[in-house]
Amino acid sequence: MKTYISKDIAVIGAGIIGCAIARELSRFDKSVVVIEKETDVGWGTTKANSGILHAGYAGDENKLRFKLSYRGNALFKKYAEELEIPIKNIGSLVNIFDKSFMSTLENLRLQGIRNGLRKIEIITDRDKLRNIEPNLSNLVEAALYAKEACIVEPYGAAIALFENSKQNGVDFIFNSQVTSIHYDRSSKSFNMKTSKGDIRARYVINVAGVYADEVSKMVGDDSYNIQSVKGQYLLLDKVNNSFINSINFHPPGSKTIGILVTPTIDGNIIIGPNYEDSSKDDLSTTREGMGEVRQKALELFPSLPLYTVITNFAGLRAVSNTGDFVIGLSPANDRFINVAGIQSPGLTCTFTISELVFEILKDVGIKFQKNRKFVPVRQKIKRINLNNFSENNELVRNNKLYGEIVCRCEKVTEAEIVEAIKRGSTTVDGIKFRTRAGMGRCQGGYCTFKVINILSRELNMPFECVTKNGDGSYFARNRMI
Amino acid sequence: MLKERNFDLVIVGGGPAGMASAIRAYELGVKNILLVDRNPFLGGILPQCIHSGFGLKIFKKDLTGPEYAQIFINKIKSTNVDVMLDTIVLNIDRRKNVTFSNKNDGIKSIKAKAIVLALGCRERTRGSINMPGDRPSGVFTAGLVQRMVNIEGYLPGEDVVVLGSGDIGLIMARRLKLEGCNVIGVYELMPFSSGLNRNIVQCLDDFNIPLMLSHTVTRIYGKRRLEAVEISKVDKDLNIVPASSFEVSCDTLLLSVGLIPENEVSKAAGVELDENSGGPIVDENLESSIEGIFVCGNSLFVNDLVDNVTDDGYIAVDSAVRFLNNKDDYRRNIDIIPGKNVAYIIPQKISGYSDVIFRIRAKFPAKNAYIEIPEIGFKRKEKFVLPGELIFIKVGKEKLEGFKLSNKKIITINIKESERYGCDC
Numbered sequence: 001m002k003t004y005i006s007k008d009i010a011v012i013g014a015g016i017i018g019c020a021i022a023r024e025l026s027r028f029d030k031s032v033v034v035i036e037k038e039t040d041v042g043w044g045t046t047k048a049n050s051g052i053l054h055a056g057y058a059g060d061e062n063k064l065r066f067k068l069s070y071r072g073n074a075l076f077k078k079y080a081e082e083l084e085i086p087i088k089n090i091g092s093l094v095n096i097f098d099k100s101f102m103s104t105l106e107n108l109r110l111q112g113i114r115n116g117l118r119k120i121e122i123i124t125d126r127d128k129l130r131n132i133e134p135n136l137s138n139l140v141e142a143a144l145y146a147k148e149a150c151i152v153e154p155y156g157a158a159i160a161l162f163e164n165s166k167q168n169g170v171d172f173i174f175n176s177q178v179t180s181i182h183y184d185r186s187s188k189s190f191n192m193k194t195s196k197g198d199i200r201a202r203y204v205i206n207v208a209g210v211y212a213d214e215v216s217k218m219v220g221d222d223s224y225n226i227q228s229v230k231g232q233y234l235l236l237d238k239v240n241n242s243f244i245n246s247i248n249f250h251p252p253g254s255k256t257i258g259i260l261v262t263p264t265i266d267g268n269i270i271i272g273p274n275y276e277d278s279s280k281d282d283l284s285t286t287r288e289g290m291g292e293v294r295q296k297a298l299e300l301f302p303s304l305p306l307y308t309v310i311t312n313f314a315g316l317r318a319v320s321n322t323g324d325f326v327i328g329l330s331p332a333n334d335r336f337i338n339v340a341g342i343q344s345p346g347l348t349c350t351f352t353i354s355e356l357v358f359e360i361l362k363d364v365g366i367k368f369q370k371n372r373k374f375v376p377v378r379q380k381i382k383r384i385n386l387n388n389f390s391e392n393n394e395l396v397r398n399n400k401l402y403g404e405i406v407c408r409c410e411k412v413t414e415a416e417i418v419e420a421i422k423r424g425s426t427t428v429d430g431i432k433f434r435t436r437a438g439m440g441r442c443q444g445g446y447c448t449f450k451v452i453n454i455l456s457r458e459l460n461m462p463f464e465c466v467t468k469n470g471d472g473s474y475f476a477r478n479r480m481i
Numbered sequence: 482m483l484k485e486r487n488f489d490l491v492i493v494g495g496g497p498a499g500m501a502s503a504i505r506a507y508e509l510g511v512k513n514i515l516l517v518d519r520n521p522f523l524g525g526i527l528p529q530c531i532h533s534g535f536g537l538k539i540f541k542k543d544l545t546g547p548e549y550a551q552i553f554i555n556k557i558k559s560t561n562v563d564v565m566l567d568t569i570v571l572n573i574d575r576r577k578n579v580t581f582s583n584k585n586d587g588i589k590s591i592k593a594k595a596i597v598l599a600l601g602c603r604e605r606t607r608g609s610i611n612m613p614g615d616r617p618s619g620v621f622t623a624g625l626v627q628r629m630v631n632i633e634g635y636l637p638g639e640d641v642v643v644l645g646s647g648d649i650g651l652i653m654a655r656r657l658k659l660e661g662c663n664v665i666g667v668y669e670l671m672p673f674s675s676g677l678n679r680n681i682v683q684c685l686d687d688f689n690i691p692l693m694l695s696h697t698v699t700r701i702y703g704k705r706r707l708e709a710v711e712i713s714k715v716d717k718d719l720n721i722v723p724a725s726s727f728e729v730s731c732d733t734l735l736l737s738v739g740l741i742p743e744n745e746v747s748k749a750a751g752v753e754l755d756e757n758s759g760g761p762i763v764d765e766n767l768e769s770s771i772e773g774i775f776v777c778g779n780s781l782f783v784n785d786l787v788d789n790v791t792d793d794g795y796i797a798v799d800s801a802v803r804f805l806n807n808k809d810d811y812r813r814n815i816d817i818i819p820g821k822n823v824a825y826i827i828p829q830k831i832s833g834y835s836d837v838i839f840r841i842r843a844k845f846p847a848k849n850a851y852i853e854i855p856e857i858g859f860k861r862k863e864k865f866v867l868p869g870e871l872i873f874i875k876v877g878k879e880k881l882e883g884f885k886l887s888n889k890k891i892i893t894i895n896i897k898e899s900e901r902y903g904c905d906c
Contacts, residue, residue: 235608239748281704285613311608313616386571386588393587403584405569408519409745443606445622449629463635468618472705475618476635477732480660 007033007171009361010192010201012178012215014038016046016154017342018207019161020354025361026168028368033201034170035194037177039470040430042158044209045342047433048233048283048315049154050260050273052247053077054345055092055146057112057120064325065345068352070115073148075351083160084380085152086265092149092247093123093133095140095300101251105144108252112146119147135243135301149247153265154347155433156380163423164378168371173199175470178208181218183333190219190335203366205337205357210280210318212326212340221332226341228280229317231258231273232289234297237308237441238267248300258344259296261304266410266436271297271304273315285312310441317343325349327356334364381420381435384413406454407447409440417451421458428452429469448475482585483565487592489513490801491579493570493746494599496525497787498778500553501794502597502801507560509802514562515591517581519569523557524550525601526624527787529631532652534679538788549787573598573750575771595773595801598752598761599794600743600780604649607701610738614701617708623649623737627656636660638733642710643667644698646674646681648785648869650737655684657735664688665729668696668712670719673846675739675869677785698734699726707732740783750774757825758782758842764813764830765837766800767793775801782827782840785871789840796838811835815884820895822847824868831892833881841872841894849899856892857884866896 009025011018014036025032038044056070080087096105105122112120123129124142132145166172176196181204183190192199208215210228247262261271272293290312297304320326320341330336337360339353346353362368384402385392395402401415412435420434428444428451431437437451438444444451452466452475464476490511492499495518503516522528527535530546537543540552557564568583577593604622619638621629627649629635641662643650646669658664667685672695674681685692693712699721700711714725742760744752752761753770760781761769768775777793784790811832817839819826827840841852847866853859857880866872874894884892 234611284615284700284702287613287699290611290613309608309611310606312611312613384582384588389588389590393589396584396587400584403582403587404567405519405571405582408569411571442603443608445604445606445625448625449633453633463633468705470705473618474706475637476629476633477638478636480630480634480636 004197004199005033005171005173006200007031008201009033009203009205010035010190010199011205011207013044013207013209013212014041014158014162014172014174015044015207015209016042016158016161016347016350017339017353019158019165020350021205021207021339021357022165022170023161023168024354024358026165026170026371027374028371030366030368032170033199034165034172035176035178035192035199036172036174039174039427040425040433041162041172042155042433043469045316045318045346046158047155048231048313049347050262050270051152051154051264052092052260052262052347053087053150053152054348055112055117055120055148056115056348057108057117057144057146058252058345059111061111061114063323064327065343065349068325068349068356069345070117072345072349072352073150075355076152076348077150079351080152080157082376083164083378085157085160087150087152088265089148089150090246090263091132091145091147092249094144094249094251095136096142096251097139097299099141102142104251105142108144117146117148121145133245133248135303136248137300137302140300151247151262151265152347156265157350159434160378160380164375167378168374178215178218181215183219183335188335203335203337203361203364205339207339209342210316212318212338216330216332216338216340219330219333219336221330221336221338223331224326224338224340225321227319227321228278228282229319229343230276230278230282230314231317232285232293232314233270233272233312234290234293234309235264235311235313236269236271236305237310239308243305244269244301250296250300259293261297261300269304278316280316283314283316285314289314311443319343325353327353328360329364337361381416381423383416384411386411406450407435407437407440409442409446410436412437412447414454417454418458421455426455426459427467427469428455428475431455483589483591485513485563485591487513488515489594489805490515490597490798491591491593492516492597492599493573493579494518494525494601494778494780495520495523495564495566496599496601496778497527497550497553497790498794498797499525499597499599500550500557501791502599502777502798503562504553504556504560505795505798506802507562509798511802511805516557516562516564517568517570518566521567523554523564523566529627530652531631532656535787538786539791570746573746573774575751577773595804596775597794597797597801598747598769598774598776598780599778600746602740602742602779602783604736605739605741607736612698612701615703617701617703617706619703619707619732620701620734621736623647623653623735626735627653630656630660636662638707639663640665640731641733641735642698642729642731643735643737645669645737645739646676646692647737647739648676648680650735651676651680651684653735653737654690655688658688658690662733664690665731666691666693668693668698670695670697670715672717673868677869678867701734702728707734710734740779742780742782744780747776747780752776755825755829757819758827762829764828764832765835766803767797767828768800768804773801773804782825782842785869789871815890815892818891818893820893822896823894826894831881833884834878836878837876837881839874839876839894841874841896843868843872843896847896847898850896851899853895853897854892855895857881862899
């Protein structure tokens, strides 16, 4: 097959980290391509994620994943503003049920202060705790309160980074899985075979999530392994949006580490994830897993309205056998950079990782010149404005489709869906993650066929060719007549 | 563009309940009537219900959904009722300001003197029943598939499993069989069907589609499109029977696992809801806890027959007209309590000053049963009681005469096995 694309740098994987790296590189003059096996951005670990920006108090100072997290929090806030990434600073509580865990909380607090955190305290006064979180279990003895913790929309962040990178000249190739990589010593470049043809690049950045170790092996690098670790979640309806105010964790060290109860950026409540080794393509939920999540959530919030659950899903953590992020030049090839094992708190570290990768590329000897046309800002899709009628009706006057509500649960208009398609959505799930159409309590029961019809019209493809999330995931088998 | 800003009566929802309301209001001489619907057509869910069985009670005819709807659409066309289509009502407040959005007006508020909520219902989803497994395409609510097949003209797949024996599930099992799909079976969690008996006979038995009671789907398999489901037996407490699971290959799963009255707008207005029925708490006039806001159709409770929905539309408007004429100021302070084997009762509150129709939903099937209202000495025999078939009891106001003077303001309704017939052995 003929090489059909040739770039300076190829990024394998369009998750949030891959997109952040692409966006960082788009500030400069090098040509960049991002190769993604899925139909859209952020469909791996990014989309089924707790959506938490940790304050940056946790863990071992010697581990990269903890070193990067404190500044990661601050950087994320800065970029969120530039790129209109949905973010909310609501603070987090690590709740303990047993006073014997006090020393654990104190160690975390001290670690936080060493990292530079100021707004961090241990609350033992029940009234004060009740003030922050009125529905928290009475059995909670104390909590570590870190005000810097935020909730974000992780897939929203990936989409923002994708759009801004694209605007600044990065190429994205979707539905394209890398099947082999050959390094050619004479031309000092990589030839990658993908399901969509060959791609040549002088440098490769491997951000392939749970599959990163398999991609590394393609260049003879077996220095690490990735175990995928599944986490199951339940999402509750929005009716409870006054129920909970902050991110609530179980104490670390107990086997339930990780199961949290938090509001989402859109006003739902999310509970999960549990922790179970799994195969790399296993995104199934189980009765047992959901039961564990429910039970642990109820320990924190005994009156949690679990009857309002609207959906369940699972995500995969990419956990490396080194116990840390694997970021750096591959021992097998000094033009191949691994960005692997990005487990918790990976989301928090998004922009410290992308900075670090840029530093590595400079160290390798790439001479970067500024991209003069770089545009740092990106605007999110303009939403219907339910609070200001006259402002909203200005939108409707310019574009009638702003008056047509397609998703009644989340109040998404046809104008927003058409705009999402213009920005790259080609599937019903793609529309969902960009606009929230189908994410509400009826889970698309009302709007799915409307969205299919809009996709079919805008992309000029038959109804039965519209898919949920790419090849094979069709809705309609055939037309009846 | 809507010019008028004030209406005597605003009806939200243009399905059978809303259409009946609009026609009755016109006939009773209400001046300014506005009927709003989010669809581009009137009829609500009826246009996609192309099967027959509609109108047997009211018209003594066996009509299809579109035929039944058309009778009312034609009547509305002959009135001066303002019909606003493609319009979604976003909010209603206590003072009866109605906020809506459409392509012509954008977001706009109007003021109503009285409101009829005829909002319909929505389907329960996979998520709301906590069904585990993968998340492929091919898992649909039955109503969505009904829309896809009957309106859009597309078949969802080839090998179909139906979970839940509610009426839509039964109707769609037959519909897909008629279109050449392989309908493998209908699986029902409960030991009885929640659908109408006639639908079990006409949709399943007549088409050799098996109905498996006390079975449910316990896992979904499939990466992109559904590949198989795991089905398990459940015991009488609905717990999964160990080692009873088996896999069924299929590319389509239809969920008919219950309907939920739509009440987002009612809730926003501050209308009190009944946990049991899922709809607003109403009195014998179908008036909600907010004066001048009336409720009918599936947003009040999930009906089994459209004829009943139409009747309730009339009742709601008769009451709304009395309200507009300030003729009625009784206090509704008698509480109606679901007793033995009763899931819910409409109305939940009455005054005792007028005749009442109790609409009673049984929890479990019962044979040789009787309905009992001990407080007023009422008793009626019922050979069969089924959760899928609503029980109506009309109680004249004279029966309530003595009761309204007593201090005890509670009426209980029970469904009991007959004393005379004893057990059904």
